[in-house]
Amino acid sequence: MTLLGPAEIRDLAEQLELQPTKRLGQNFVVDGNTVRRIVRTAKVEAGDEVLEVGPGLGSLTLGLLEAGARVTAVEIDSRLATQLPLTVAALAPESSERLTVITDDAMKVANLPGAPRRLVANLPYNVSVPVLLHLLQSVDSLETALVMVQAEVGQRIAAAPGSKVYGSPSVKAAWYGRWATAGQVSRQVFWPVPNVDSILVSFERGERPGSEQERRATFTLVDAAFAQRRKMLRQALAELLGGSAAASARLEAAGVDPTLRGEQLSVGDFLAIARAA
Known part of the structure; x- marks a missing residue:
């Protein structure tokens, strides 16, 4: 199958009179080797039901179809959503019947056709964490994911308690399962070239x-703890739990040292605090 390269990407953008916007996080992959590496790392096989968010001009979509997957692509830009089936029909007509395009905001989708088992996506930098958390909460069929995000964000998502980059996204992501980094991606494989490198998670x-x-109760505690991450938990949670003394009592009831900071707690620790109410 022919994948999209720099010339094809620019031709499509010109045809659509498309100027990639930072608001929508539009940076398009122009390297076929990178696309195939992502598909291979995601372990996509023929017959897999795959959800792709933000397919853009279709670089990764074509790679997923090449592997034999059935792809449900959610695209917020109506121009791109309209063009995607045409691009697939032109470059991989035998795969057209395995593509479903939904024009919508990924933050709003829930019930999707095909009950996709895998999420494979180049997520927009500006909304990658909220989109991920929404999909994991709303699409119960998802069993695995491989997403490309800004390197700093990806490291935070996969971080363990005690890490310097461990934060609210780390705890919330851990609610749903196990995360790990899966390789760096150079900024040079994108058009336009972003100001940061990317990472696979x-x-x-x-x-x-x-x-x-x-x-919900656990995530509220997480937000409060990391809003003042340098403070001890008894101080960071004081306003939420009715004062420092009440916070200390709640933490002790949950088996958590009140002098710890949020960055030292696992998702299980935060859940224990929520259950100690």
């Missing part, structure tokens, strides 16, 4: 540790 779903009500 992999995910395998695990059993959710608590109910939906407990998730």
Whole structure:
């Protein structure tokens, strides 16, 4: 199959009178080897149901179809969503029936056709974390993911407690399963070239540790703890839990040292605090 290169990407952009925007995080992959590496790392096989978010001009879409996957692509830009099936029909007509394009905001989708098992995407830098968390919460069929995000963001998502980059996204992502970095991606494989490098981050779903009500309570605690991450938990959670003394008592009831900071706690620790109410 012919994948999109720099010339084809620019031709498509010119045809659509498209000026990539930072608002939509539009940076298009122009290197076929990188596309095939992503598909290979994601372990996509023939017959897999794959969700792709932000397919753009179709670089990764074509690579997924080449591997034999059935692809549901969610694209917020109506021009790109309209063009994508035409590009596939021109370059891989035998794959057209395996592509479904949905014109929508990925932050709003829930029930998707085909019950996709894998998420494989080059996520827009500006919304990568909220999109990921929304999809993991809303699309129950997802079992694995391989996403390309800004390197700093990807390292934070996959970070373990105690790491310098461990934060709110790390804890919330861990609610859904196991994360790991899976390789760097040079900024030079994109058009336009972004100001940062990217990273691949992999995910395998695990059993959710608590109910939906407990998730919301846990995430509220996480937000409070990391809003003042340099403070001890008894101080950072004081306003939320009714004062420093009440916070200390709640933390001790959960088996958590009140003098610790949020960056030292696992998602299980935060859940224990929520359950100690």
